[in-house]
Amino acid sequence: MRMYDVIDKKRNCGELTQEELAGFVKGYTAGEIPDYQASALLMAICINGMTDRETTWLTLEMAHSGKMVDLSSISGKKVDKHSTGGVGDKTTLICAPIAAACGVKVAKMSGRGLGHTGGTVDKLESIPGYCTAIGEEEFFRLVEKNGLALVGQSGDLAPADKKLYALRDVTATVKSIPLIASSIMSKKLAAGSDKILLDVKTGTGAFLERQEDAEALARLMCAIGEGAGRETVALLTSMNAPLGRTVGNSLEVMEAVEILQGKGPEDLRQISLELAANMICLAEKGTLVQCRRLALEALDTGAAFQKFVELVEGQGGCTEAVRRPEMLPQGQCTMDWTAPCNGWLAYLHTDQIGEASRLLGAGRQTKEDILDYGAGIRLLAASREMIKKGQPVARL
Numbered sequence: 178m179r180m181y182d183v184i185d186k187k188r189n190c191g192e193l194t195q196e197e198l199a200g201f202v203k204g205y206t207a208g209e210i211p212d213y214q215a216s217a218l219l220m221a222i223c224i225n226g227m228t229d230r231e232t233t234w235l236t237l238e239m240a241h242s243g244k245m246v247d248l249s250s251i252s253g254k255k256v257d258k259h260s261t262g263g264v265g266d267k268t269t270l271i272c273a274p275i276a277a278a279c280g281v282k283v284a285k286m287s288g289r290g291l292g293h294t295g296g297t298v299d300k301l302e303s304i305p306g307y308c309t310a311i312g313e314e315e316f317f318r319l320v321e322k323n324g325l326a327l328v329g330q331s332g333d334l335a336p337a338d339k340k341l342y343a344l345r346d347v348t349a350t351v352k353s354i355p356l357i358a359s360s361i362m363s364k365k366l367a368a369g370s371d372k373i374l375l376d377v378k379t380g381t382g383a384f385l386e387r388q389e390d391a392e393a394l395a396r397l398m399c400a401i402g403e404g405a406g407r408e409t410v411a412l413l414t415s416m417n418a419p420l421g422r423t424v425g426n427s428l429e430v431m432e433a434v435e436i437l438q439g440k441g442p443e444d445l446r447q448i449s450l451e452l453a454a455n456m457i458c459l460a461e462k463g464t465l466v467q468c469r470r471l472a473l474e475a476l477d478t479g480a481a482f483q484k485f486v487e488l489v490e491g492q493g494g495c496t497e498a499v500r501r502p503e504m505l506p507q508g509q510c511t512m513d514w515t516a517p518c519n520g521w522l523a524y525l526h527t528d529q530i531g532e533a534s535r536l537l538g539a540g541r542q543t544k545e546d547i548l549d550y551g552a553g554i555r556l557l558a559a560s561r562e563m564i565k566k567g568q569p570v571a572r573l
């Protein structure tokens with residue numbers, strides 16, 4: 178197989194064979210195919226798409242590019258959750274502890290920020306001491322003991338995705354149904370959970386703005402999951418405004434803690450509860466209606482917050498910083514963006530808010546960038562709110 182021919186075929190809208198996709202995944206993972214050729218193929222896929230058959234082959238090759246984790250030694254149903262990417266999307270920090278407090282085993286490998294969206298691993302690493310790179314034995318031990326561990330993608334889990342994810346982030350090749358589906362599902366299949374909950378975002382802050390594209394992505398990912406023998410459920414949720422009021426790593430941890438302590442914005446609380454209820458339902462703890470009640474109880478009684486503290490403690494993080502948010506990284510300086518005239522906030526360019534947060538240092542411009550965990554944006558007014566000239570609308 179010549180990589181040149183594979184790129185040329187996809188540029189001409191051809192369907193790649195399983196062998197060609199396997200050759201690409203193996204060659205790129207092994208460092209034999211250079212970034213510039215991989216980038217050219219990714220761009221051709223972005224522009225010309227893939228058939229469902231190609232996407233499934235690509236996903237399975239990427240999943241098998243490294244270790245396939247076997248979680249069967251951990252008791253109970255293991256449920257994983259993944260978002261297709263959003264702005265201010267800190268729901269994992271909330272719904273995973275809620276689900277764990279209800280007896281679900283959550284063995285989750287999360288990602289870093291991608292494009293204008295944030296990543297759970299970056300958020301967790303803003304907690305002083307929190308280690309997202311624990312060994313497999315310790316990971317298993319924590320899931321068995323606490324019901325919950327949140328780690329980054331280890332080097333040997335879907336390494337093809339790890340490399341491609343970082344490359345897509347800096348080559349404008351994120352917004353593609355087959356590339357998003359194969360990226361997410363390769364990790365989910367390799368990570369070994371029995372059941373998978375997908376939060377598929379749609380709207381101005383999502384990678385796929387149009388609802389019909391988000392639906393197509395959801396259907397494709399569910400079909401890939403079910404085809405691999407994993408029950409897979411997708412929720413389609415709005416990303417027409419950032420979730421909650423904060424965007425940026427430590428700011429989002431603080432807001433997640435607020436929700437876990439029974440405070441915080443209602444939109445974030447509601448979506449986190451619904452995601453948690455679906456995870457609990459996937460773990461066969463009751464009907465969806467019963468699981469919604471279980472989720473609410475876990476949040477209202479403080480059991481979910483206690484799980485979050487156990488999570489942070491288990492992975493070496495400073496639990497004091499969770500209780501006293503001023504100990505989390507803070508922005509070095511702030512600037513308020515004020516309304517230029519009287520009026521109302523008609524809508525938010527959610528992707529541009531994510532991009533602004535990335536420019537402030539909360540996300541990466543190149544693969545090597547070091548994040549500023551305290552950087553980000555706090556929204557001081559909500560969509561559709563009346564505002565007066567000079568009123569601060571957002572604090573950078």
Ligand code: URA
Pocket residue numbers: 260261262288291342351356357358360361
């Ligand atoms: N999340 C992922 O893991 N991959 C994508 O491509 C988009 C969101």
